[in-house]
Amino acid sequence: MANDRRAQLLSGNEACVRGALAAGVRFFAGYPITPSTEIAEGLAAALPKVGGTFIQMEDEIASMGAVIGASLAGVKAMTATSGPGFSLKQENIGFAAMAEVPCVIVDVQRYGPSTGLPTSPAQGDIMQARWGTHGDHPIIALMPASVRETFDLTVEAFNLAEELRTPVILLLDEIVGHMRERVELPPDESVHVVNRTKPVEDPETFQPYKPGPNLVPPMPAFGDGYHFHVTGLAHDESGFPTGRGQDADRLVRRLHAKIQNRKPPVARAEEWQLEDAEIVVVAAGSVARSARAAVREARVRGIKAGLLRPITAWPFPENEVREAARRAAAMIVPELNLGQIVREVERVSGGETKIVPLNRIDAELITPAEILERIQEVAAHVD
Amino acid sequence: MSIEELLERYTRRDKLPHIWCPGCGNGIIMGAVIRALDQAGVDQKKTVIVSGIGCSSRAPGYMKFDTLHTTHGRALAYATGVKLARPELKVVVLTGDGDCAAIGGNHLIHAARRNIDLTVVVFNNDIYGMTGGQYSPLTPQGSYATTAPYGTVDRNFDLCELVKAAGGTYVARGTTYHTRMLIDLISAGLGHKGFSFIEVVSQCPMYYGRKNKLASAVAMLEWQKEHAVPVKAAAKLTPEQLKGKFVIGELHREEAPEYTEVYAEVVARARGEEK
Amino acid sequence: MEKAPGVITVNEKWCKGCGICIAFCPAKVFTAREDGKPVVTNPDACTRCGLCELRCPDFAISLGGKSHGE
Numbered sequence: 001m002a003n004d005r006r007a008q009l010l011s012g013n014e015a016c017v018r019g020a021l022a023a024g025v026r027f028f029a030g031y032p033i034t035p036s037t038e039i040a041e042g043l044a045a046a047l048p049k050v051g052g053t054f055i056q057m058e059d060e061i062a063s064m065g066a067v068i069g070a071s072l073a074g075v076k077a078m079t080a081t082s083g084p085g086f087s088l089k090q091e092n093i094g095f096a097a098m099a100e101v102p103c104v105i106v107d108v109q110r111y112g113p114s115t116g117l118p119t120s121p122a123q124g125d126i127m128q129a130r131w132g133t134h135g136d137h138p139i140i141a142l143m144p145a146s147v148r149e150t151f152d153l154t155v156e157a158f159n160l161a162e163e164l165r166t167p168v169i170l171l172l173d174e175i176v177g178h179m180r181e182r183v184e185l186p187p188d189e190s191v192h193v194v195n196r197t198k199p200v201e202d203p204e205t206f207q208p209y210k211p212g213p214n215l216v217p218p219m220p221a222f223g224d225g226y227h228f229h230v231t232g233l234a235h236d237e238s239g240f241p242t243g244r245g246q247d248a249d250r251l252v253r254r255l256h257a258k259i260q261n262r263k264p265p266v267a268r269a270e271e272w273q274l275e276d277a278e279i280v281v282v283a284a285g286s287v288a289r290s291a292r293a294a295v296r297e298a299r300v301r302g303i304k305a306g307l308l309r310p311i312t313a314w315p316f317p318e319n320e321v322r323e324a325a326r327r328a329a330a331m332i333v334p335e336l337n338l339g340q341i342v343r344e345v346e347r348v349s350g351g352e353t354k355i356v357p358l359n360r361i362d363a364e365l366i367t368p369a370e371i372l373e374r375i376q377e378v379a380a381h382v383d
Numbered sequence: 384m385s386i387e388e389l390l391e392r393y394t395r396r397d398k399l400p401h402i403w404c405p406g407c408g409n410g411i412i413m414g415a416v417i418r419a420l421d422q423a424g425v426d427q428k429k430t431v432i433v434s435g436i437g438c439s440s441r442a443p444g445y446m447k448f449d450t451l452h453t454t455h456g457r458a459l460a461y462a463t464g465v466k467l468a469r470p471e472l473k474v475v476v477l478t479g480d481g482d483c484a485a486i487g488g489n490h491l492i493h494a495a496r497r498n499i500d501l502t503v504v505v506f507n508n509d510i511y512g513m514t515g516g517q518y519s520p521l522t523p524q525g526s527y528a529t530t531a532p533y534g535t536v537d538r539n540f541d542l543c544e545l546v547k548a549a550g551g552t553y554v555a556r557g558t559t560y561h562t563r564m565l566i567d568l569i570s571a572g573l574g575h576k577g578f579s580f581i582e583v584v585s586q587c588p589m590y591y592g593r594k595n596k597l598a599s600a601v602a603m604l605e606w607q608k609e610h611a612v613p614v615k616a617a618a619k620l621t622p623e624q625l626k627g628k629f630v631i632g633e634l635h636r637e638e639a640p641e642y643t644e645v646y647a648e649v650v651a652r653a654r655g656e657e658k
Numbered sequence: 659m660e661k662a663p664g665v666i667t668v669n670e671k672w673c674k675g676c677g678i679c680i681a682f683c684p685a686k687v688f689t690a691r692e693d694g695k696p697v698v699t700n701p702d703a704c705t706r707c708g709l710c711e712l713r714c715p716d717f718a719i720s721l722g723g724k725s726h727g728e
């Protein structure tokens with residue numbers, strides 16, 4: 001489907017649909033939930049047109065299972081949900097991590113806990129994205145801050161999933177998902193698309209979990225004649241469970257290493273006005289928009305402020321934050337929760353700088369004025 | 384085909400002997416599934432076997448096909464994704480009574496409702512084997528389990544009736560005792576276009592047997608022999624005469640549009656409209 | 659291992675001694691050893707019905723030929 005080249009008005013959720021199509025998605029399974037439903041609706045209409053499949057499953061657990069099954073059958077697969085549904089998907093996300101099944105999970109964060117405020121924004125799932133499923137699994141989670149970036153990071157989510165054989169979470173928030181911006185999307189042909197590497201070995205000697213040079217095993221599809229076994233049990237390179245601790249150790253360490261060692265690094269952040277910044281605002285997703293405005297205003301008032309915006313929530317951009325912490329007098333961490341990103345900032349900065357949280361959980365946005373006020377307060381104390 | 388040839392062709396021989404207890408019905412059912420796949424003439428390269436979690440769900444690991452050992456209860460959800468992504472694949476689901484009827488019960492009724500072309504074989508040993516003998520939704524009311532030391536309070540499901548009511552288009556029940564009939568029932572299910580469901584009354588001598596005064600696999604097969612009534616014979620019996628018995632054979636068959644075929648029409652319509 | 663057609667064999671390594679073959683052979687071809695594993699003591703009575711092979715949970719019995727009449 002050719003993208004319309006002219007500038008158009010799109011919501012973040014619509015941009016996610018467009019990005020998924022540009023990346024080559026051919027399967028979507030989901031269950032309706034605000035504020036993510038437009039993604040399902042968009043793909044229900046678009047997928048059959050490209051010969052793909054959409055299905056509304058009986059719940060989010062089934063949706064996640066179907067996505068993994070479809071991916072193993074050889075197609076690019078995704079699901080989209082929000083808080084309560086994200087909770088339900090967790091067990092099977094762990095399966096995808098353990099069995100190395102590429103897939104994309106969109107979580108349009110809404111206010112929780114529980115049913116919370118279904119139509120209100122929040123950033124309360126950042127830690128759940130990291131630790132939601134049990135065990136020491138690795139995870140990638142991307143946090144776009146604009147409609148255009150939602151398109152780009154949806155494509156990147158598929159690319160990383162396919163390259164690294166891993167589930168990738170796209171963490172939108174209600175604001176990014178629903179806001180409309182005028183964007184110009186690249187034509188599909190110019191979008192960089194990555195496909196999983198298929199094995200070339202003879203099926204008789206093929207070891208389905210023998211890692212390739214980038215620590216990622218080539219991946220056949222069901223029906224290709226490889227007769228391979230896929231399990232969530234700890235397994236060795238043959239794909240079969242052994243029950244041996246040292247095999248499990250080797251496997252789980254490799255699952256982490258393939259993401260940690262990837263070149264260029266998966267972890268990334270946008271740095272804006274950071275060169276001489278004394279006060280660094282660390283903000284992601286929709287909050288980064290207010291943060292940028294606040295930093296701009298602070299500069300106007302002569303305060304050396306800067307913005308560090310994690311693009312990947314996970315892996316957390318540790319180097320970037322550590323480096324900024326070394327130079328900054330203080331870091332302000334505004335977020336729509338009671339403090340999740342700030343824990344990472346504290347951990348990584350190792351006491352090098354003063355860290356000031358700024359949290360809101362009254363279902364309202366954090367405004368540029370609030371952040372500016374905090375910048376000014378902090379600036380008054382640092383000199 | 385001789386047993387040697389069957390094992391050579393359809394099993395991962397290096398993984399045998401299997402882990403199941405002496406007299407466990409899982410091996411008999413797995414053998415029947417392999418023979419039925421052979422009898423139905425399925426293309427081995429285009430067949431995927433999917434299971435959940437439980438003793439029974441270990442079966443695919445021994446079978447030389449593309450095999451997928453999923454999470455507890457979710458085999459049908461994963462299988463639905465496989466089938467939808469590549470409708471040309473034959474997809475078989477092997478599952479336990481707990482896997483299929485308790486944690487996976489919702490997926491069962493919805494897969495049946497969709498009439499998606501999957502063949503489901505339930506290893507019904509009336510108990511949770513893998514976790515050591517807790518009761519399942521199939522445990523007959525009043526039986527004993529480690530979590531029902533005074534006998535179960537719950538009423539048990541008739542899974543075949545459930546699947547039929549939910550929309551399954553081929554429904555059959557067999558036993559591990561009536562092995563030849565079982566092979567035919569599974570083979571017919573494999574040949575059926577749509578959601579086919581075969582419940583196999585099986586035995587877990589280790590837990591169900593020990594708890595319920597059926598001391599051995601032999602005693603449990605004797606029990607099956609005495610209590611199973613073939614469909615034809617059952618038709619001539621009154622409900623009173625059938626009390627305490629269970630009916631085996633093909634219980635239901637109908638023709639109905641199959642999910643992936645209907646979806647292919649949707650694709651054609653969507654593409655037509657684009658012009 | 660190739661088996662001569664028509665000779666019933668029990669793979670002792672795989673047999674777990676459940677006794678199913680012994681109890682349900684219509685021709686009483688097997689006798690139980692002390693450990694419960696079967697010994698073929700009455701081979702001539704075998705009708706080659708194939709039931710022992712089909713019911714063995716451990717794939718341990720071979721009739722040494724086609725198992726059920728095609």
Ligand SMILES: Cc1ncc(C[n+]2csc(CCOP(=O)(O)OP(=O)(O)O)c2C)c(N)n1
Nearest residue numbers: 436437438439455479480481482511512513
């Ligand atoms: C989400 C989850 N809950 C519980 C378990 C523990 N568990 C493993 S197998 C099983 C029951 C298996 O019973 P059944 O499906 O009847 O299979 P069987 O072992 O009898 O063949 C349970 C409860 C699990 N693995 N995952």
Ligand code: SF4
Nearest residue numbers: 403404407438512587
């Ligand atoms: S516990 Fe029961 S179901 Fe599990 S292998 Fe043993 S006999 Fe079979």
Ligand code: SF4
Nearest residue numbers: 673674676677679714
């Ligand atoms: S049925 Fe098989 S496992 Fe059981 S005793 Fe006979 S040969 Fe051994």
Ligand code: SF4
Nearest residue numbers: 683704705707708710
């Ligand atoms: S083939 Fe039949 S008669 Fe012969 S040993 Fe086996 S069960 Fe007995």
